[in-house]
Structures are given as C-alpha cells and as structure tokens.
Amino acid sequence: MTTSFVFSQECNLTIDGKIIDIEDNSPLEAAAIEVIGTHLTAVSNANGAFVLRNQCKGKLTLKISHLNCEPVFRELDLDKSSSFTFQLEHKIENLDEVVVSKLRVHELSATSKIHALSELQKDRFSSKGLAGALEQISGVSVLSTGNSIGKPVIHGMLGSRVGVVYDDVMLENQQWGQDHAPNVDLNTFENIRLIKGAGILKYGTTPGGVVILESILPKRVDSLYGKTILSGLYNGRGYSAISNWVKSYKSGAYIKLQGTFKRNGDFTAPNYNLTNTGNKENNFSVLLGKNGLQHKWKAFFSYFDTDIAILKSAHIGNVKDLLRAIESDVPLVIDPLKSDIGYPKQANNHYTANIEYTNTNFANGELHLKYSWQRNNRKEFDIRRGERKNTPSLDMELNTHNLLSNYEWNTRFGDFDSGVFFQVQDNYSNPETEIRRLIPDYLKTKLGSYFTATFDNTKDFIFAFGARYEHHNNEVQKFYRDSRWNLKNYEAPFRKYVVKEEASQKLVKRTLTFNTFSFNAGVRHRVSPSYSLNVNYNHTQRAPNIAEMFSDGLHHSLASIEYGNPFLEKETTHKVVVDFEKKVGDFQFAITPFITIGKNNHIIIEPTGVESTIRGAFPVWEYTTVSALFKGIDLDFSYAFNPNTQFRNTTSWVEATNTKTDLPLVNIPPLTTNNELQFSLPKWKSFFVLLNSKTVFRQNRYPNNNFPQAVVENGQIVTKTVDISTPPNGYHDLGIELNWGPYPLRSSKVSVSLILDNVLDASYRNYLNRLRFYSDEIGRNIRLQIKLYH
Amino acid sequence: MSKNIFKKSVLIAAILFLAACKKDDPKIINEEEEFSRVVITVTNEGDQSSEQYTFEVEGHDHADETESTEDTHEDHLEVELAPNSSYLFEIRFYNDEDPNNPEDVTQEIIDEADDHHVFYELTDGANISIESGTGDTMDSNSNALNLITRWTTTAAGVADVIAYLIHEPSTKTGTTRNDFGGATDVELEFEAHVE
Numbered sequence: 001m002t003t004s005f006v007f008s009q010e011c012n013l014t015i016d017g018k019i020i021d022i023e024d025n026s027p028l029e030a031a032a033i034e035v036i037g038t039h040l041t042a043v044s045n046a047n048g049a050f051v052l053r054n055q056c057k058g059k060l061t062l063k064i065s066h067l068n069c070e071p072v073f074r075e076l077d078l079d080k081s082s083s084f085t086f087q088l089e090h091k092i093e094n095l096d097e098v099v100v101s102k103l104r105v106h107e108l109s110a111t112s113k114i115h116a117l118s119e120l121q122k123d124r125f126s127s128k129g130l131a132g133a134l135e136q137i138s139g140v141s142v143l144s145t146g147n148s149i150g151k152p153v154i155h156g157m158l159g160s161r162v163g164v165v166y167d168d169v170m171l172e173n174q175q176w177g178q179d180h181a182p183n184v185d186l187n188t189f190e191n192i193r194l195i196k197g198a199g200i201l202k203y204g205t206t207p208g209g210v211v212i213l214e215s216i217l218p219k220r221v222d223s224l225y226g227k228t229i230l231s232g233l234y235n236g237r238g239y240s241a242i243s244n245w246v247k248s249y250k251s252g253a254y255i256k257l258q259g260t261f262k263r264n265g266d267f268t269a270p271n272y273n274l275t276n277t278g279n280k281e282n283n284f285s286v287l288l289g290k291n292g293l294q295h296k297w298k299a300f301f302s303y304f305d306t307d308i309a310i311l312k313s314a315h316i317g318n319v320k321d322l323l324r325a326i327e328s329d330v331p332l333v334i335d336p337l338k339s340d341i342g343y344p345k346q347a348n349n350h351y352t353a354n355i356e357y358t359n360t361n362f363a364n365g366e367l368h369l370k371y372s373w374q375r376n377n378r379k380e381f382d383i384r385r386g387e388r389k390n391t392p393s394l395d396m397e398l399n400t401h402n403l404l405s406n407y408e409w410n411t412r413f414g415d416f417d418s419g420v421f422f423q424v425q426d427n428y429s430n431p432e433t434e435i436r437r438l439i440p441d442y443l444k445t446k447l448g449s450y451f452t453a454t455f456d457n458t459k460d461f462i463f464a465f466g467a468r469y470e471h472h473n474n475e476v477q478k479f480y481r482d483s484r485w486n487l488k489n490y491e492a493p494f495r496k497y498v499v500k501e502e503a504s505q506k507l508v509k510r511t512l513t514f515n516t517f518s519f520n521a522g523v524r525h526r527v528s529p530s531y532s533l534n535v536n537y538n539h540t541q542r543a544p545n546i547a548e549m550f551s552d553g554l555h556h557s558l559a560s561i562e563y564g565n566p567f568l569e570k571e572t573t574h575k576v577v578v579d580f581e582k583k584v585g586d587f588q589f590a591i592t593p594f595i596t597i598g599k600n601n602h603i604i605i606e607p608t609g610v611e612s613t614i615r616g617a618f619p620v621w622e623y624t625t626v627s628a629l630f631k632g633i634d635l636d637f638s639y640a641f642n643p644n645t646q647f648r649n650t651t652s653w654v655e656a657t658n659t660k661t662d663l664p665l666v667n668i669p670p671l672t673t674n675n676e677l678q679f680s681l682p683k684w685k686s687f688f689v690l691l692n693s694k695t696v697f698r699q700n701r702y703p704n705n706n707f708p709q710a711v712v713e714n715g716q717i718v719t720k721t722v723d724i725s726t727p728p729n730g731y732h733d734l735g736i737e738l739n740w741g742p743y744p745l746r747s748s749k750v751s752v753s754l755i756l757d758n759v760l761d762a763s764y765r766n767y768l769n770r771l772r773f774y775s776d777e778i779g780r781n782i783r784l785q786i787k788l789y790h
Numbered sequence: 791m792s793k794n795i796f797k798k799s800v801l802i803a804a805i806l807f808l809a810a811c812k813k814d815d816p817k818i819i820n821e822e823e824e825f826s827r828v829v830i831t832v833t834n835e836g837d838q839s840s841e842q843y844t845f846e847v848e849g850h851d852h853a854d855e856t857e858s859t860e861d862t863h864e865d866h867l868e869v870e871l872a873p874n875s876s877y878l879f880e881i882r883f884y885n886d887e888d889p890n891n892p893e894d895v896t897q898e899i900i901d902e903a904d905d906h907h908v909f910y911e912l913t914d915g916a917n918i919s920i921e922s923g924t925g926d927t928m929d930s931n932s933n934a935l936n937l938i939t940r941w942t943t944t945a946a947g948v949a950d951v952i953a954y955l956i957h958e959p960s961t962k963t964g965t966t967r968n969d970f971g972g973a974t975d976v977e978l979e980f981e982a983h984v985e
Contacts, residue, residue, distance in 0.1 A: 317957065317974030324968055332971050333960065383958060383973065385905065386898040431817040441816045477816050502818050503888055614825050614845070616977040712966065715914035717950055 011056035015076070017084035019044045019064060028088055029529050030583055031066040034643045036073075037682055041643075046529050061685070063643055064088060073685065109195055110454045111464040111522030111534050113579040113590065117192040123787065124737070124755065127231045127240040127262055130164075130186040134211060138650035139196050139592065139634035141669035145179035145770045147267055147778050148279040148308045149346070152182075153768070154196055155594055156630045156654040156668050157208025160545045161573075165203045166213040167300050167354055172400040172425060173376040174439075176547035178667075179770060183304050183350035183376060185283040187229075187242045187260050189213035196592065196634070197520070197536050197577050201450050201466040202406070202417065205518045207540040207573035207596065215256065215287055217298075218248035228788040235781035236278065237339060238264030252291035259284045265339035266309075270763045270779035275335040276312040276342045277778075281305065289356075296358040304350040309341040314774045315383050315556055318616035319709050322559040322773065323722045331775045344556070347379040347392070365409030368419075372402040382556060394438055395430035414455040422447050427546065438553035438562075440478035442546055447471045462524040472514040472543045478550050479505045484563070494566070512549070514570050516541035534579040544568040548603050548623045558724070558770070561611050565623040573598045586640040596630035604628070604658070604665065607705050619707050627659040645679040655701060663703045670699035670730065670767055686743065692735035699727040699767045728772060731764035733757075741787070748790040755783040820888040825895060825976050827884040830953075832869060835876045835940070843867055845978045866950070867980040871918075877941045878923045881908055881953065883976065896937065899955070903929035906975075907959045908936035911967050916949035916984045918942065933962040943984045951982050 019031040027048025034041045035052065037060075042050040057078055064086050065071035072088060115137045125133035131142040131150030142150040143158055151158050164171040164182045166189065173183040186192060191214040200210055226245035233239070244258035262281040267274045282305045289298035313331035316322050325332055356370040376399075379392040406419025423446040429437040448470035455463040480490065482504045500507040522536035550564040577594040608622045632654030639647045651673040656665040673695050680688035705725045710717050736759055741751025761780040765772040826846065833840040845867065871877060883899065886892035899906045910920055919942045922934030929935060952967070953976070960971030967974075 315973055317972075318977055320967065320977070321974050385902055385957065426813070429816070431819050434819060434822055436819050436821055437816070441813060443813050475813065477813065479816070479818060500815070503820060503890075505818055507815065507818070614828065614976055614978065615974060712911050712913055712950070712952060715912075717913055 011054050013055040013057060013078055014081040015052040015055055015062075015078070015084065016081075017050060017086065018048045019050065019066070019086050019088055020048055022087040028066055031064055031088060032640075033086075034063045034065070036061040036063055036643060036685065043530075062086075109197070109200060109464065109522070109536075110456060110462045111524040112195050112197045112536050112577070113534060113581065113592065115194045115196070119190075120739075122186065122192055123229060123785070124753075126187050126229050126242055126785075127233070127238070127783075130182055130184060130192075130211070130213075133186055133192065134194060136650075136674075137194055138636050138674075139632070139652045139654075140194065141652070141672065141768060143178060143667060143768050143770070144766070146308075146311050146314070147274070147277055148264070149179055149181045151175075151178070151180065152211060153669055154194070154209035155596065155632060156656045156665075157596070160542065160548075161206055161208040163204050163206035163210040164213070165200075165210060167215065167352075167372075168203075168356070168370065168404070169352075169354060169372045169374070169402055170204045172374050172398060173348075173350055174378050174396060174398060176545045176551075179346075180378070181308075183306070183348050184213065185260050185281070185285070185302075185304055186213065187244070188215070188258050188283065188285045188302060190216040196594070197522075197538055197575065201452060201468040201518060201520060202419065205468060205470065205516060205540045205542050207538070207542060207571075207575055207598075215300075217289070217291060218246050218254040218256070220250055220252045220291060221248060222250050223248045226790050228790065230786045230788075231783060233264070233781055233783045235778055236264040236267045237337070238262070238278075240281075252293075252296075254287075254289060254291070256287040257285070258287075263339075266337045267778045268337070269776040270761045271776070272330055272334050273337050274311060274775055274778065275331065275333050276309040276338070276344075278339060278341050279306065279308040280341065281307075294359060294361045296356075296360065298354075298356040298358075300352065300354040300356075302350075302352045304348075306346075306348050307341050308346045308348075310344040310346065311771050311774055312342070312344070314771045315344045316559055319559050319618060319707075319722060320616060320711060322724075323709055323711065323720060326723060326773045343381045343383050343389075345381045347381065349377050351375040362407070363409075365407050368404070368406050368408075370402070370404045372400075372404070374398075374400045374402075376400075388434060391433060392430075393433055393435045395433050396439060397428045397430070398425065399428075400425045412457075414453050414457070416451070416453050418449065418451040420449040436479065436481075436553065438551055439547055440476055440550050440552075442477065442550075443475040444546075445473045447473075460526050462526075464522045464524075465520070467517070467519040470514075470516045470518075470543070472512075472516070474512045474514075474543075474546065475509070476512065476546065476550060477507065477509050478552075479507050480552075481505055484552075490566075510566075514543035516543055516570055530583040532579075532581050534577075534581075536577050538573075538575045538577075540573045540575070542571045542573070544571065544603055548605075551623075554618065559618060560607075561618045561620045562605065563620065563622045568603060568623065568625065569601055571598060571601050571603050571625075573602070588638045590634075590636040592634040592636075594630075594632055594634075596628075598626075598628040600627050601625045602628035606703075607707065610707070617709075626661070628656060628665060629659050630654060630656045644682055645677070648676040648678070650674045657701075658703075664701035666703050666705065666725075667768060668699065668701065670727070671697040686741055688739050690735075690737040690739070692737070694733040694735070695730065696733075696766070697730040702727055724773070727767040728765035731762060731766070731777075732760075733762065733764075734759045742789065745788075748788055750789075751787045753783075753785040753787070755785065757781040757783070822885050822887060822893060824885060824887065825883045825955075826886050827892075828953075828976060828978055829882050829884065830869075830980075831880045831882070832871075833878045833880070834872070835878060841870075843869060843980065845980075869951075869980055869982050871941065871943050871982060871984045873943050873946050873984050875943050877943075878925075879910075879939045879941055880923075880925075881937055881939075883955065899935070899937070900927050903927055903935055904931070905958050906935060907933075907956045907962050907970060907972070908939075909954045909956060909964075909967060909970060910936070910939070911952045911954065912982070913950040916947035916982055917944040918949065918982060918984065929962070931962075941982075946985045948984070949982050950979065952977060952979050 019028045029046045031044040042052045044050040062074045131152045134140045134152045141153040144150040193212045196209045224247045228243040231240045240262035242260045246256045248254040260283040265278045267277045285302035287300045313333040354372040359367045377397045380394040382393040401424045403422045408417045425444040427442050450468040452466035497508045497510045498506050499509045518540045520538040525533045575596040579592050581590045605621050605623050609620045610617045611620050635651040637649045653671045656668045675693045677691045708719050710719050736756045738754045742749035758780050763776045828845040830843045883895045923938040923940035926938040927935040955976035956972040957975045958972045
C-alpha cells in the first residue's frame, strides 16, 4: 500500500525556501507553510524564509497561506532536500491565471491597515453589489433601501463622508442620497480594498473611509485568459452572467473586456411576497493600454445601467398612510410574484471614460497624467397619473471632468507623492419631470493639490504624513418658493442674489466658495515580526455638499419634506484609528479602536416642524450642524484548529452622540458579530464548507423623532404617535456555502458554489433598512454559482 | 522645473474648461400634477340652492397668503346643512400653481377611474348618510368614484369630516380610511353642521 511505502522511507529531508509577494517580489513574512495531512507548519520570517525539517521522501502537498491571501497549494515530489520560492498573491485565488505587473498603488497607506476582499469574498457578492461585499469587513455596514439598494457605512459614516475610488478617480454619482447606491459594478475590478481611516488624501477628503477598486494590469506576455461567473438564484427567480477576457501581448499592449448581465424578479420574505422588488443590470467595460518600459498608456471606458424596483407598499401619499404602514405587520400591497419592474423604481446609468499616461522614469520619479469624464444620470419614477405616468419625478444628470497630475519619487530619506487636480462638475435637473427640483442646477469647480510622504528608514517604524488643499467654487441656481423664502427670512441675506421672480418663485444665483485643508499623520510600529501597532490621526475638512445646502422636496418613502441649509460651513472632523495586529501560533487577531470628533460643524438632518399641504401635514427635516462624537471598536479574530478547519470572527461596535444635546445620532449600525467556520476534508481538498452566522443586536441608542398624528378611529378623532424611531429587534442570519473545485475542464478550470442565505428563513427587520416600516427582509435564498477560468 | 510645466498646463486646461462651461438659467417648474385647490359644491336637492366651499393648502403659494405651520384644526371650514334634507356634494380638483393657467384636474381622475376613489370619513356627532349621487362617475367595475355624493341628514348635530382622494386603492369598499389602502393624494378637513 502506498501509505506503508511512504512510512517506510527515511524522513530526514529538509524543504526550505522563500515566500515572496508576486506584486513586487518583496519577501512576505508570517506566511504559514503547512504540510497537508500532517501537523507540520513553518512560518516565514521577515526575509520571507522558511524551513520544514524531517520531511519524507515522496509526494506531498504544501499549503501556503497568509493573512489576506487565498491559500495556495503546491504538490511536490521530494527525493532530496530542496529549496523553493513560492509566490503569493494578495487577494487572488488562482495565481496561475492572473499574472500581475507591479501594482501602481501598492502602498495606499503605509501606516493604515488595508482590508482587502479575497476573490472568494468578492465573487460571493458578484451578483449582489458592492456594499454587501464590503459588509464582510469588520466596521463596515450597509444602509439599505429595500433589498437591492445599499450604501457602505464605515465606522458609522456614509454618503459624502465615504469615498468610492475606481481606477484612481472618485466616483461622482449623487452620493448624498441615503437611497442612492454607488453606481459602479464591482465585477469590473479585480481588487477591492478599504481603508477605515479618513481616506487617502491622494483621492479626496472623506472622513469615514475610502473604498478602492482597481484593475490588475496584465503582464508583458502573449496570453489570453478570463473568467466567467454564471449564477442563478431561487428567491427572486434571478440569474446573472459576468464575464471578463484579457488579451495581452509581449509588446506590453493589452485589452480587457468585461460585461455583466443581471435579472431578478420579485423577492419573497418568509411570509409574503415583496411586491415590486426586482432589478436588472447591464454593465460593460473595456480597458486597453500599453505597458512600455518607460511609457505607459491606459484608457478605460465603462457603462453601468441599472433599473431597481422599489417596494410598492413603500410608496405612500401622506403621514396617515405611513402610520397605517407602520401599524400593519405585513406590507399593505402584496401581489403575486412578477419578473418585471414596475413603479416606483430607480433607473440609473453611469458612463466613465478615462485616459492616463505614466512615465516611469521622469526626473528619477514617476509621472502620471490623467483625464477622466463621468456622466451619471439618475431617474426616480413614482406612481403618477395620466400622461405623466411614465415621466420620472426626478431626472438628474451629473457630468464630472477631472484632470489629475501627480509625481512620485523615492529618495534615501523617504517616498513622496505630490499632485494637482482640477474638477468641473455640472448638475442639471430635467424640468420635464414637472416636479420642483430636489437638487438645484449647479456648476462646481474644484482645484487643489496634495502631498504625501512615507519614511521607512528604521527597522521598527514607518512614519507617514499627508496634506491636501481644495478650493471649491459652487455656482448654484435655485428657485425658492416665496412661502419658504418668507418663512425663513431669506430676504435680508439673499435679496442681492435674486435674478428673477416668477409665479411665486424666486430664482437665486449664488456663488459659494470653500477652502478646505486636510492632513494626516501616522506611524506603524513593527514590535516584532508577528506584532504590529498602527496609530493614525486624520484632520479632515469637507465642504458641505449641494444637497446639504439646497435640497428641497418631498421624500415619498418616509413622507417627509427635506430642506437644505444655505448657511452651512465646511465640516471639520478629527479621527484617530489604532490597529493592533498580532499572530500567536494559530491565533491571529486585530483590534481597531477609533474615535471621531466633529466639533460644532458636523452636518446632520433632523426634524424641525410640520408643513401643511393639501395631502395632509408632513414632518419637515432640515440640515443643521451639531457636535458629534463617534467611538467604536472593530475586532478581527481567526484561529486555525488544523490545516483544514479555520474559524473567523469579526465584531463591530460603534456609538455616535450629538454632544450638544447628549442624544444619540440616527441610523448608527448596532453591535454586530459575525462568525465563520470553514472546513474541508484532508482527502478531498477541492471541496470546502463555509458556515456563516451573523448576529445583529438591537440598536438601543436612537433619537426620538416620532411625531403625533390625529386620525379617526371608531368615530372619534384620536391622536396617535407615528413611530419612525424605535429600532426593530436584533436578528440572527445563518448562511452556508459549499464550494467544489477548481476542477480542470479541457483547457479551463471550473468551480461550483452552492450558497444558502438566511437558511433558517428567519423573519426580521433591519434597523439600517430605510424601508423597514413596510416589510421584513428577504427570506431563505439558494444561489448556484458556476465559475469558469479560461 | 518640468513639474511646473505640467502644473501650468493643468491650470491652462482648467481655465479653458471654465470658459467652455456656462450654465443657462434653469426653467421654472410649476407642479401641474399636484392639487392646489379643491372645491366642493353643495346643492340642496330640495330647493336647488347651492353653495361653494373652497379648500386651499396653507403651505401653498398664493399671491397674498403666507405660510402657516400651526395646527389649523380650530378654524375648520363649516358646511351648513339642514336636518332631514338631502344634498349633492360635487368635489372638483384644481391646480393653480401657475396662476395664469389654472387647470381642472378632475378630468384626469375620471380618465383613470379605476385608480381613484373619493372617501369621506366622519366622526360621530351628526346623523348623515353618504352614498354615490346622481351623475357620479363609475369605474370599469361599476364602482362609484364618489365625485358626486348624496348626503342625507336626519337629526341635528356636528361632525368632523375628512375627505380623501385615494390613488390606487386596494379596494373601493370600506367604512374607514384604513380599509381602502392606496396612497392619499388629497386630504382635507371640514365640519358638517346639521342644524
């Protein structure tokens, strides 16, 4: 028998070698090299070197794993002591397929912890969207509107305070709206990374954090490869196809094509259908370029197009309708399942075109020039009557041009990066909606520069500093209704800006300028090869966005009227984030406490009164400033019971308070803990099971924004409370994922996943879902995913 | 040195951009779909005398009105009715957002009869019965829209009345607002005085 033959051999051979990062050939420390089927494990040292002694002659399999990397398996046939070099790829599972040149922004931040999604984590959400994928990272939650619209929330902040950067450009897509998901397809990019600090000053000033989406540039070889993911899902009767193809040439030229096609019908909650909750997406992108030795060119074009149905029962006319919805346990509209998308709905599309030039040897540094254009169109359709039935209630087009130039250089003192940027942004609200503009027309210009420096000269410490200056010029053209104008006494401050008066409205043309200065300082202390400590301080200044200053309109889903505040000033935020990271044998953990302070000028929206309309009385919400204090902690913990069984826990807690009133802030994620157990059978290594158990506690800290409403009940007028504040109970969500593969299939490889979400078919509501007043979350789902590497 | 050249070229491009982008004045939007005025004409079926009651929203702009966010419950319009009589109530909906071009939106409601319903919700206190009246509009399922209703009074009393225009009601039969579902397009209150 084979085993007895192996055991009869002398086991005195040595395997040694080095683990290097495929991106830049740097040694990787703290990688685990395990001999499958034994308990022999070695850990690479600071030079990436490792030694495994007492190995037997014959065939064996090594599993090489590292924090944030997918493990790599290598089969060896050992007949004498040997040395090997293994390359490990951060975040990419199959290093055979994807060959990578040096990533240009490999050092996003030398002193902050960078969270990267593994390919597996990313593909799991390939048909669900970016925010859901990011939620797998501790400290990240999703503020959703129904089941298909999600915004990432980092350390309690979202919207304009969280940046989404793709292909080095900040995504510009009306991100102020709570019911606006980022208009970007995560499948266009190979790398998804997140920094919870105050972002990277290279890209912008976002105090919550920044999400970075990157394409991996192909190597200078003749090659054709790609990947296709086909998914089908039971709940929603949906399917999707996502495919990308890369053709690269020895000359350094390459082209990458990517497309996403997605269709989902109505979803179901455990006890009822969620009427009008389907969605569809058609995305396409092309990346082409040439990597010369000194000159690099890159051009990128993408088109993103989505239609998202909004839960029918969430379309209400007035506050009494809202009260009725809150008092009812089930949605007030439940129809048979449909696959088409009815009203209300959102229809968004986003175009991007970028062109970039890099000179890798320009005055001993690297010079980049980039022009980028983005066009975002957002349409929201309500339930309307007559000839306006198919006319959107909101139709906004946002055109953004960016021009960036930066220069990176290294000296023996440190690494430096400095850049200048210029942006022009034009927002146009289509008047054919015949609904007054929620956001006025404006023309914004932004001009500025940044500088970052990293000092990595000593053995134990890395220091990093950055600064960014921005000058904003907003030219806003807004119609005010006379009633609002008089109520708010705008006559004195704004009379001089009135350019036209017409039909009880005034057209005001104002130019607002803001100058912001942000800086950060960080240190990373490598206490030992397995223990590091990061401390980062960020001082961020953010100009108020146009919605915060000028929004004006009715929100149907919450039956509230929202007004901007034209007197807002820039918002200054201080944030300190500390990361402790340690590995002790099979234990590995990271603890990330943070504190965020916005003194006096932190912008929030809060209820201020009631406005009577012919539809009834509506609560009015207005933007204002408070002093805010956010504090919290993220925990990441993992333990390998044995090479085939791994346990992972992530826990996030955040608390946010208006320190002027000592009241909690609204929509802050409750305590969440996520446990994940992954195991495989030693003999059957191409199969593994992943159990995921997510517990979300009830949010007990919330402000009371309830208001009274008189209704007729049993022939009497009684006053009831419209409870829009009380959070729902906590919930537990269990998921199971079965993965087979990859198996060879002709010249390709194929792997199959069966994913079960909400296995227990639990009925629950989610505090961070804006439609929680109307329906439960979706029930059990079964997803089948087939992945082809070609 | 060469870095400066790039900075300059960026600046020049910036200026060119600025020169190219000049925004036109935005067009004024009058929300012609919304209702801004509701008129109820009450006709005594006995002597054919009639009276008009006009409801305008407090928050709405009219030349000489100012906005009020106060509870206006106290000064509700009073509709005077005699005991033991019958009246025809005809409700009509208007948009006069653009004062030069006031519109009667009632026809749009009639055109989409299946999607609309008018409902009067009464508190206790008056003996009034309400049914669809002569000349009312029927939808495709022969449900009356209640654009014209007959109010029959008996003994004297006072009741609060809330009139609703409901868009896409889930049913057209019911006795309270809750029974009808749908979204409320118009909600207005008055007092019915039977005396």
